[in-house]
């Protein structure tokens with residue numbers, strides 16, 4: 067009998083977390099595409115200007131953060147001791163416009179790295195929620 071248990075599986079593709087879909091290498095590629103977009107797109111110049119000249123270290127740190135946040139090993143917390151994103155962003159004025167620029171970089175990175183529709187839908191709500199949590203002004 068052909069029984070693939072599709073009805074018991076919450077997803078069409080058989081992964082339950084973004085980490086399962088992307089793996090560590092996929093998340094590193096996503097983060098790299100994220101900052102490459104930030105580095106070049108005029109629409110996000112405002113948030114690019116908040117960052118240092120060399121985005122290399124941020125590619126590494128955001129990748130480590132997202133590996134944990136997406137359901138993989140807790141490497142960010144092991145290295146830096148916390149997953150709280152409020153204090154590292156305190157020095158920067160982040161309102162709705164900056165939040166939306168950040169989310170645009172993420173959308174573009176997902177597009178460029180070939181994320182499927184299911185993964186995009188899985189991430190949409192939580193990505194907005196975390197970016198809005200980092201926002202520190204109206």
Ligand code: HEM
Pocket residue numbers: 113116117118124127128131146151154155158160164165166168196197198200201
């Ligand atoms: C909402 C808009 C956001 C803006 C404008 C923003 C901007 C920044 C800036 C300017 C830095 C410091 C960069 C540097 O030291 O050169 C930073 C650090 C960081 N951001 Fe964001 N960020 C945003 C949202 C987020 C979100 C949603 C996450 C996580 C999903 C995140 C993760 C990080 C991490 C992991 C660091 C490094 C913190 C550390 O370990 O010191 N950011 N961000």
